Amino acid sequence: xxxxxxxxxxxxxxxxxxxxxxxxxxxxxxxxxxxxxxxxxxxxxxxxxxxxxxxxxxxxxxxxxxxxxxxxxxxxxxxxxxxxxxxxxxxxxxxxxxxxxxxxxxxxxxxxxxxxxxxxxxxxxxxxxxxxxxxxxxxxxxxxxxxxxxxxxxxxxxxxxxxxxxxxxxxxxxxxxxxxxxxxxxxxxxxxxxxxxxxxxxxxxxxxxxxxxxxxxxxxxxxxxxxxxxxxxxxxxxxxxxxxxxxxxxxxxxxxxxxxxxxxxxxxxxxxxxxxxxxxxxxxxxxxxxxxxxxxxxxxxxxxxxxxxxxxxxxxxxxxxxxxxx
Numbered sequence: 505x506x507x508x509x510x511x512x513x514x515x516x517x518x519x520x521x522x523x524x525x526x527x528x529x530x531x532x533x534x535x536x537x538x539x540x541x542x543x544x545x546x547x548x549x550x551x552x553x554x555x556x557x558x559x560x561x562x563x564x565x566x567x568x569x570x571x572x573x574x575x576x577x578x579x580x581x582x583x584x585x586x587x588x589x590x591x592x593x594x595x596x597x598x599x600x601x602x603x604x605x606x607x608x609x610x611x612x613x614x615x616x617x618x619x620x621x622x623x624x625x626x627x628x629x630x631x632x633x634x635x636x637x638x639x640x641x642x643x644x645x646x647x648x649x650x651x652x653x654x655x656x657x658x659x660x661x662x663x664x665x666x667x668x669x670x671x672x673x674x675x676x677x678x679x680x681x682x683x684x685x686x687x688x689x690x691x692x693x694x695x696x697x698x699x700x701x702x703x704x705x706x707x708x709x710x711x712x713x714x715x716x717x718x719x720x721x722x723x724x725x726x727x728x729x730x731x732x733x734x735x736x737x738x739x740x741x742x743x744x745x746x747x748x749x750x751x752x753x754x755x756x757x758x759x760x761x762x763x764x765x766x767x768x769x770x771x772x773x774x775x776x777x778x779x780x781x782x783x784x785x786x787x788x789x790x791x792x793x794x795x796x797x798x799x800x801x802x803x804x805x806x807x808x809x810x811x812x813x814x815x816x817x818x819x820x821x822x823x824x825x826x827x828x829x830x
Contacts, residue, residue: 527687543693569596647705707781715789
């Protein structure tokens with residue numbers, strides 16, 4: 505079965521626009537509530553994070569889930585009323601507290617007060633992280649700079665290997681993938697309290713590198729087809745190029761997503777949302793390569809470029825065949 509992507513390109517563009525606009529709306533709401541488009545983790549803003557889990561070996565200690573209101577009252581009494589509190593775990597027997605930077609005495613005082621009001625905590629499950637605000641800002645700045653440099657490098661490479669319009673629409677497709685991923689995490693931050701850390705920047709860089717690979721494969725087939733058949737219309741060329749590479753793109757993405765799904769389900773809390781970001785980004789990367797980058801190139805060539813590289817004409821005696829650069 506042949507996929508006619510050009511005839512339905514308005515559908516693909518509409519779907520992408522709706523998802524991106526929903527993500528932008530989530531980022532705006534997050535900006536109003538948190539002052540940032542995403543809920544930042546300790547990596548970026550600095551401070552102390554404590555994750556405490558009830559010790560269920562103590563009799564009657566885990567009969568009730570942790571009440572966040574009780575935790576909030578304890579932090580307020582300790583002078584930490586602005587702390588971010590989240591009850592975690594399927595049984596809601598653990599609590600994550602993000603607050604301003606605490607020294608050892610302040611941490612011990614807070615844990616002791618929580619133990620009296622909430623229950624005994626398992627010392628083997630206690631996690632305490634502290635990051636300075638200066639380091640957090642450096643991580644954020646370095647991560648954003650790395651993203652900008654990667655986009656610039658990809659644009660330069662594609663401009664040299666193909667042409668400028670190829671590079672522009674490949675970058676548009678990559679921005680599509682990044683915006684969708686960021687939008688989803690903005691919504692997750694609002695509704696589920698999920699934070700983004702330095703691994704999220706790593707995930708975005710990985711998404712950019714993976715997504716452009718599928719786009720390059722399709723563009724390479726487009727260029728090859730135009731070279732061999734310069735009299736064909738760009739819409740037919742793009743349709744054929746996508747269909748010829750479709751199985752390869754889907755198989756590559758699916759095998760990668762299977763691995764990432766396993767990491768998401770069984771990789772633990774540290775890698776869980778890193779894997780989720782990659783799952784979203786890789787899926788969107790395959791989608792944008794097939795339905796966004798290719799259709800935008802065809803639309804541009806049809807309306808502003810050369811829809812046909814060399815128009816078909818009757819050859820004259822002694823007239824050598826010629827073709828223009830693509």
